[in-house]
Amino acid sequence: MQINISKLINYFIVANIFGFPMVVVLNLFMGFSTSIGSIVFRALILVSAILLIANAIKIKKQVSLQSKLLIFFWIMYSVRLIYDLSFRQLYLNTTHYKSEYSIYLFAFGGILFPILAIIVNAKYINYSKLSNTFLKASFLQGVLVVFGLYKIFGLNITKIATQRHLYMSDELGENLTNGSPLNPILVSRCGALLIVLFIAKVFLLKSKNNFLIKYLSIPLGLILIVLGGSRGPLLSTIIILFFSYLFFLYVNRLNTNKILSQIMVVLLSGYLLFFTYQAFSESIGVLDRLNSFDSNNNLETGRSKHWNSAINQFIDNPFLGDQIFDKHLWIYPHNLILESFMALGIIGGFLFGYLIISNLLKYKSILRYNINALPVLILFAVFLMFGMSSGGLYNSTEFWVTLTLISIYNINNMKRLSKYE
Template structure:
């Protein structure tokens, strides 16, 4: 349940509350859901925690980064800096969205036993969000390029980014499970249906970042496949799939492909979607002024986060927080490459981390990067290595030989 609500299930609840009860009531649902997630993960940690994981270098690096970010929050509280939301809210969000989920999941035992439940929790939460998106917004599908052009923030609004990235994540997981796992005919049919309906939020949100997030894991998967012949087949399939996405985009009336191909024009024209380039410049400038401990939680010139988690970490925590943060990221990337090459049946796990990382390179903030910290803990807690962990199938076979 915690995994269900940590990903697309959270937005499904938000979508329901916004459309049935109105925006003013949404906080009465979203805040309890977030508290429920943390409580469930904490219970799992208490019941089946792995205390020996505390000594892992990657866990120590995560704690050091967290302390650096918490120091920045404390500094802003003590100095009375006014941000777009209260500094205590920064603290609450970071602890509930990032710190506690990472802590509880990284230290959890029996991860492989739970993989099947995690996989279907993510897939079903994405499918439910897709069905709800179709139900509530079916009248505007094919009529506008992006949902924000038809639904204002005063109406039954939900973030286009949330829709698009949720659709992208669900499609990516479903397709990789189809490619790399042995599935029954019924499961294959379910996976195709889930991938298909996820096109609805993907195209309604029309985010350029979600296009990159969807494509990037597949490109890495193809490049790291052990069989060169299979890599060629997969590359052909990827090209055909990309062509299908373009055709579907036209049918949906979505501007996701047009927006992606028009990045240069947006930069040249100085449109609002290209304004984050200026935000990045401001944030890097503040880091240059305070390279050791960082400068602030937000970019003072805009009153918002930089829309790039690496730049934000530099600006908020300086070198002190950036180095341990990068250590955790690099270890996670190494794990994903190992999975693609040696454990392809777990490629969907790697895809979640990569999609979350791409997402936070273009949008989102440290204190709301739930998907990223959740997926990093998920992938790092496996401790994958050829000499330490065999596949569940091999482990079962080994037990049978011993019994025999």
């Protein structure tokens, strides 16, 4: 039986981007430890990546410059990881990890090997089918997360919306692990992804979808953002929707009257959002956190302390970098750009910045050849914004996978890479 590599690599990509929350919820329903479930999921991703790489060894490959630089960055970062974890044993300073192996599994099993598998199988990737699968996977992910919340809280919506941490030790069943990775940020992210993918597919690409996805995607996405109460995904969604709106105006080349009417709708929507913010900012978690973000009493709390630590560590060690953890809480500094300078110094930081900028500059050329790649480009933009306020270099799988999907799109040989479209 002949193996369809194109279908396998597409499923592999979808699993890397959307699979983890689904696995968490399934573990909750089956009563298994979410920590063990997470390890099993990462291990399966690693094994799948190795098999895909092995299958592509004999295939003639043309690797883009961005892909080569991406691999080089990860060689640098891998050296830093191994040195800091196995030789300096910095994980002993943090309460977030029991050993270095959990970080290795995230970094190598969850990111390095998957991006290598995508790079060597680039010619098999079908961006059109990927885009179609993304919205369906995101919708399924959102539905499962809602069921996961129901598993923990039942119908006590007020309790979910007003608490920052969704999982408390006394609210978990006997068979559930304390500290489930289904945290508020992840819940809000699921909602944000669903909304932006729906806008991209239905309004920008005018794709047809089934009844449930067509009419429930936006309400489901908004519910998840509110219940998660995380401001990063909310702000990212607003920014992406704004640029999607500009793209819509550009593509449709609307006349002046239509543009003015569209702007009036946007302004009216903004007024309604502002009214909601003023009226309910203290009772809805995500709005309350937005309100506290501008409070003078909170300028030196939370993310800013992580960022200040990362900046100071880079200033003290500008050439080779300092270490993979910031010295505030001995975890990643919740900003991928600052982390790259903190961990790898000037060379690593500028290389990371170049990877981001060079791939963003490819957007127009990619869309010229394949408009169906738009959801991939939007996902990368979303995960990039997520990475500016949450996540680290060694555990931001979705960011690295979407970055790789753009990196392998070789502008000089676009027709070859779109062979399977």
